[in-house]
Amino acid sequence: MGRQLTAFLAGVLFAAGLAVGGMTNPSKVISFLDFFGGWDPSLAFVMGGAVLVYAPLYSFSRRLRRPLLEEKFFLPTKRDIDVRLVVGAALFGFGWGLGGFCPGPALVATASLASSALIFTSAMVTGMVAFAVWEGRRTPKQ
Amino acid sequence: MTEFTPLASTIGGVLIGVSSILLLVLNGRIAGISGIVGGIFHRDTEDRWWRASFLAGLVVGGIAMFATMPQQFAPSPMSTMWLVVAGLAVGVGTRVGGGCTSGHGVCGMSRLSRRSFVATMVFMAVGALTVFVTQHTPG
Numbered sequence: 001m002g003r004q005l006t007a008f009l010a011g012v013l014f015a016a017g018l019a020v021g022g023m024t025n026p027s028k029v030i031s032f033l034d035f036f037g038g039w040d041p042s043l044a045f046v047m048g049g050a051v052l053v054y055a056p057l058y059s060f061s062r063r064l065r066r067p068l069l070e071e072k073f074f075l076p077t078k079r080d081i082d083v084r085l086v087v088g089a090a091l092f093g094f095g096w097g098l099g100g101f102c103p104g105p106a107l108v109a110t111a112s113l114a115s116s117a118l119i120f121t122s123a124m125v126t127g128m129v130a131f132a133v134w135e136g137r138r139t140p141k142q
Numbered sequence: 143m144t145e146f147t148p149l150a151s152t153i154g155g156v157l158i159g160v161s162s163i164l165l166l167v168l169n170g171r172i173a174g175i176s177g178i179v180g181g182i183f184h185r186d187t188e189d190r191w192w193r194a195s196f197l198a199g200l201v202v203g204g205i206a207m208f209a210t211m212p213q214q215f216a217p218s219p220m221s222t223m224w225l226v227v228a229g230l231a232v233g234v235g236t237r238v239g240g241g242c243t244s245g246h247g248v249c250g251m252s253r254l255s256r257r258s259f260v261a262t263m264v265f266m267a268v269g270a271l272t273v274f275v276t277q278h279t280p281g
Contacts, residue, residue, distance in 0.1 A: 011199020021154020038143025049155020067170030088239020093268030099228030111204030127233020132183035
């Protein structure tokens with residue numbers, strides 16, 4: 001129960017950060033990526049602010065043997081730069097520049113009931129489900 | 143062209159950083175939105191509940207923010223057809239590439255992950271190229 005509550009509260013805080021930072025305005029995202037037009041560098045400050053908090057506290061957290069509410073840390077283990085990483089990131093970048101939404105802000109913006117957010121997010125979740133089905137078929141059931 | 147908002151954006155970033163470090167220190171998880179949400183749909187997932195709780199938090203947070211700061215929300219300027227294409231590309235791309243702006247961009251780069259540096263450079267570059275084509279070429 002505790003870990004569900006902390007996950008929920010982290011989600012609320014994350015949504016607040018995205019909205020305050022300007023990520024839920026697709027025009028702002030498009031302006032951020034528009035180096036050849038009226039470039040708006042604001043969103044670099046979102047990433048900068050987040051990294052400024054996360055990076056030092058992450059290295060500090062390495063001293064903990066385990067997180068407070070779980071048996072262990074669940075950290076990524078992959079190290080190699082493979083085709084999937086590059087192709088996936090490129091596909092994501094294309095969709096991000098095209099629609100002006102990345103996953104977090106798209107989900108948060110559904111709360112506004114704006115049709116563009118609902119359409120984008122429905123398509124995005126469809127893509128994620130399709131991936132899960134494809135992964136499930138590729139790896140035989142244990 | 144949108145207004146330059148360094149202060150509000152830095153505050154937003156700090157809130158995201160605090161949320162992400164809490165999820166790590168309390169739940170031991172990386173705050174990567176595409177991974178958290180995408181993981182809900184996998185057949186063998188045993189940890190759906192914290193993922194669904196985080197997602198619920200995002201939406202409830204969105205409702206609260208829309209009620210208090212509606213000016214922070216705006217529709218996308220793209221047509222329905224392009225929004226569908228963009229959404230599918232983001233959904234599939236983030237899952238194939240193992241992360242998005244949060245997982246690779248914030249958490250991964252903070253962890254000095256080489257994979258995340260490469261992914262972030264690629265999605266920024268392709269995003270900029272896409273915007274160049276949609277905003278500065280005719281038709």
